[in-house]
Structures are given as C-alpha cells and as structure tokens.
Amino acid sequence: MPIINRIGDLAPDMAAWRQHLHSIPELAFDCPKTSAFIQERLAEIGVDEVHGGIAQTGIVAIINGQGEGPTIGLRADFDALPIEEETGVAYASTHPGKMHACGHDGHTAMLLGAAKYLAETRNFSGRVALIFQPAEEDGGGGEVMVQEGIMDRFGIGEVYAIHNAPGKDFGKFHTRGGPIMAAADTFHIHVTGKGGHAARPHDCVDPVVATCAIVNAFQTIVSRNHKPLDQLVISTTQIHTGTTDNVIPESAYINGTVRTFSKDVQAMVVRRMEEVVAGTAAAYGCEAKLAFEFGYPPTVNDTDKAGFAARVAAEVAGEAGVEQDVEPVMGAEDFSYMLEARPGAYLMLGQGDGAGVHHPKYNFNDEIAPIGASFFARLVETAQPVR
Template sequence: MPKSELIAAIEPEIVEIRRDLHRHPELLFDVHRTAGVVAEKLRAWGVDTVETGIGRTGVVGVIRGRGQGSGKVIGLRADMDALPIHEETNLPHRSTVPGKMHACGHDGHTSMLLGAAKYLAETRDFDGTVVLIFQPAEEGGGGGREMCEDGMMARFGIQEVYGMHNMPGLPVGQFAIRKGPIMAATDGFVLKLEGRGGHAAKPNETIDPIVGACQIVSALQTIASRNADPLDSVVVSVTTFHAGDAFNVIPQTVEIKGTVRSLTPAMRDLAETRFREIVAGTSQAFGLSHTLDYQRGYPVTFNHAAQTDFVAETARSVFAGDVVDTEVAPTMGGEDFSFMLEERPGAYIFIGNGDSAGLHHPAYEFNDAAIPVGIAYWAGLVETAMPARSA
C-alpha cells in the first residue's frame, strides 16, 4: 500500500504546482506552458521516458517498476486545459489571465497525477509499467481522441486505462463510480432556417422563420417526452436562438444551436433520427428551407465492469473503509476520456472535492485537501494492479 509519510512529504510541493497552474490557465490545445511544467517535473523526478507533442500538445511519461515479470502496462490519465471563464474569487493564486480560469479542476487533476509520478518514480514498488497521460483539450476540443489517433495506446503498449475527476459536493476522501455509462454522449447542432422577410405589419406577405423555429424548439422536446423510453435518458437543449435586428421587421433567417445528450448508442441514434425528421417536417410545414449541421461529439463514457470493481476495491483497501459509492447516478455531462475507454478497458472515477462551487462556475476552486487522497489512490491502483514480486 502507498507510504503515507512519503505522500505527506510530497504534498506541499504538489500544492504549489497546482496553484502555479491555476495562476496560468490555458485553453484547449494551447497548453504549452502547462505541458512544459509537466514535462520538466517528470524529467526532474527521474521518470524513465518523457515524450511531448502527443495528440498535438499532450505529454506522456513512462515509469517502469522494479520488476517487469508481469508484463502489465496500465495508463493513468489527467486533463490539463482550463475554461474561457473569468474567475470570480479573491484567492492569492487566482487566475492572472483575464477570461480564463481552471473552473473544472484540471489543475488539480494534473497535480495529483504529477504527485503520483513523483511517488512512483521514487518507490517503484510494483512489477510492470505505468504510463502517465497528460491530455490537452478535454473541454470540447477532443484531446483524448487526438492522443488515441496519434497511436498512443499501441505506441506505449497500454493494456488498461484509468481516469479521475473531482466532484463538488462529495466529501474529500470519498469516491463515486458506477459500471456502464457514467457520462453522456454529447452531440451538437447548428440549424439555419430561411423564410421570406418583410414588414411586421404584413405577416401575410412573409414566411416567418421565427414562428417555424419556435415550433421546432417545442417539437424537439418530444424526443424525450414521447420517443424515448421513460427509463432511458436523453436531453435536447436549444441554447442559442438568433433572429432579426429590428422591432418592426420579420427577419429572413433564424439560427439555433444546442446539444443532444444520451447514455446509450441506441438512444443516440434514435435522438438524431427524430431530430432530423422533426426539423425537416416542421420546416416543410411552415414553408421554410433549412440547413442542419449535426455533429457527433464525445461518445458515452462507459466503465468496464471488471475494472470498475477493481478500482472500487482498491480505494476501499487504500483508505481502509467504505469510501466508495458504486451506484452513483450517471451525469449528462460529456467527457473525452470516453475515447480512451473505447480503445482499452478501464474505468473513470469521481473523487470528492468537498463543499465547493460547482464545476464551470466562476467561483469554483479545486480543494487542495484532495491532493494527497488522489496521489494515494493513483499509487495504490498501480501497486495493487501490478504488485511487486517477493525476492
């Protein structure tokens, strides 16, 4: 099991790294400073192999245990990017970049995996190889997909892969996970409708795209209420609606955007089919032409059964107690760790962030008290999955 005294000795340095990353948030693939810090620390701590530029700006580190007899190779992943949000805290280490902040805790995720890297590089009390994955562009950029398409899994021989994300409201020291779908597939759409504009006093001489668009927005909600099995989750959200510039003019065009979220491939297919049918049928009924750009985004984050059981038991063993909720409700948020889970078996777990503001909130702050918990979890996972052999 992880050596608590060594983790306690590592903790202050890792907290300072986390706060430094928080001061300097970077977006999507433009994480050059963050990736540089990660690579520099890994090399300084004696990680065997450090490679940069994976999936454009990702970093991968490799640590080999004292033994290699097991032949096992497992991957541990953390995300590095921030969000385009203006921070609203008065913390001494608040963001120094206007309009950017670590509002999802990726600074914490990166730091916890760095702490585990330092611990594992020093102890090497395992038989096998651990691959440390530091990923860019989780927040909508698909950095996980980019790293996979760059051949990361085969290149580093990864056999299983594990991810972790903080959860506000879950007490520090607690974990939450479930088998199967834990986060949703997230698809996006841009719909443009065109009618015939004209004077607001003479609607009979126009083809009003606003009226048709409003009917489409309402009808799209029937996908969840009338097409989906009531026990199968789907969320259709229209999040922008743009039309017209003057109070006395019926506009020529309307543009609406939004997302469609689901937890199963069958529901994902059904939602897209019904979406297209509703748009086409309603547009025709109102005499509108339309163009629809419907893009599939992140797939469902699907936890494999055996690996889910393994990480739950590992957390219970490391922390000597009932610290894991194994039936947490899935969330309709998306996560591009899903691409890695499509390539290799693994599991994605939530770690408690305590009583903090919610994710993506301008007052959010990663809880530094979770750092030693995360380090111990990662170290325990490696040492349990690949136990050192007796001499």
C-alpha cells in the same frame, strides 16, 4: 483517512504545483506553458522517459518498476476554460478570459504527486504510463492521443482517471461499472423565411414562429419517442434571430446539445430531428437545414476494472468512502476514447462544498490531492505487485 505517508508529505508540493498551473490557464491543444511546466517537474521527479508533443502539447511519461510486467496508464487532463475568473485567490489566472474552472490543474497535480512517489519507491512490476492530456474541454485531446497511437506505442493494457466532484462528500470516491457519463452531440439549424415589415406579416414568411415550433416539438422526442427508462436530454441553448421590434427577420438559428447513452437512442434522435425540422419548416412555409455533429461517445467503465478500482479506493478512503454504483450523469468526457481503446475505469472524487465546475468562482480543493495521488499509487502497486 489512510493516505500514503510519503504522499501526505508531498501535499505542499502538489498544492504549489496546482496553484502555479491555476495561474497560467491555457485552452484546448494550445498549452505550451502548461506542458513545459509538467515536463520540468517530471525531469525533477526522475521518471525514466518523457515523450512530449503528443496531440501537440500532450505528454506520456514512463516509470519502470521492478522486473517484467504490463503497463498501466494513469491519465490527467490539463486544459482550462474560456471563463473570466472570479475567485479572488492570490494565484488567480494571469491570462484574461481563461481559467481553470474544472479542476484539471488539480488532476495534474495529483498525477505528479503519484509520479514522484512511484519514481522513488518503484514498488511495482512492469511500467506506469503517465498520460497528461490537453483539450478535454474542447477538441477531444483524448481521441487525438489514442489516434496518435499511445496505447500501442507504450504498451498500455488498462487505463484510469479521476475527476474532482464539488458538492460531493469530501474524499469520497464515486464510480460504477458500465456507462458513467453520456455521449455529447451538437445540433445546428438554420431556418429561412421571407423578411419584411412586422406590421404586414401576411407579406412575409416568418422564421421566428417556425423556430419556436421546432424547439417545442423537439421535446416531444424526449416525451413521446423514446422509452422513459432510457436516458435522453435534448437542450436547445441558443436561438438567434432578428435585430429590432418592427422587422420580421429573414432567418433564424437554433443550437443545442443532445445527451444519450445508447446508439439506438442517438440514431432515433437524429432521425426524428430531421423529420421535425423538415416537417415543421414546411408547415410554416419556411426552409430549414439541420446539421448534427457527433461529439464525445459515452464514457463506459469496464465492469471488472471499475470493481477493482473501487476496492483500491476503499483502501484509501475506507468502505464508507466509496460509492460503487453511482448513477450515470449526462455530462461528457473525452476519457471515453481511451476507455474505448483499453479497459479501465473513471472515478469521481468528492471535494466538499463550493462552486460547481465551469463556474467563475470554482476552485479545486488542494486537500483532496493526497487522496487522489494515494489512490493512483495504490492502484499501480495492487495491479502490478512485485513478484
């Protein structure tokens, strides 16, 4: 696999950086140790500018190339998840209840490796903006960085990111033009009835049966209210009610997620949920309130930029090492906000067999870091050649 030789030499450094970050996982925007470590490495690498404190702990670093030209953005996320680690590795989390279970430690190491190579060689024109982002898992750090003006402040014209993909062939890139990941919204429903003795249900208004009916009715939205070819997921993930076997509770709580690609489908779901909740609760003599929270929008690749990224990936992984029309997935990513602000592309990079992301036994495969870093570097050199 034709990774860049110099980046291949940096593989031990990238593994060491990644494993250190793995041992100090931090959540959401509160990532001071992670941010400090990245800034220390950037200073050692010799980038031209380091701007911290963006979205609290986020960073944008600039590397100047040879001569005038545009600025290309490369993004890595660096926050962890509230999961108790079960990998058993020597560099496991030293922060109880937190772990890098999605590979953001690896994404950061890959971007640092690419940064070191680009700072050494500067075989490109214009500038590179290295975007190190907190709060991908919770809080929308990508949105906050965009809102704080990084695209205009640093003149970023296009932007790219990679996510590791456990279970996919080692070293194979996957991308597509158009939607690649879904919007992720959340619903909360509070159902209120009248509690009492379970032996006297006729004296009560039972919120449990109303809750069950609401949850079942939601699936008719999927099966009867939208086109079968339009992707839609409605998953109820929490139901909380009651405390014992002989008491009908006063209330119940329902929570879940909605995944869509189309704003029209999303609007239809909100409307039908409101109708189902109100109508079903009334049918059972209860009251119910729906709160619908709009989350990350769909991640939509620019078609031309995705094609360009796939061609660059093929230079690193070979033609057989790139799938250019991968099926969209119903997961979500806050890189979507950056792609709303600027054209660009999001790619997956297979890391072979192993536990999936968000699993307590997941671990990033350090062997793919030189592949991802080589892609980032070639992307810059190809997009902005020295003139």
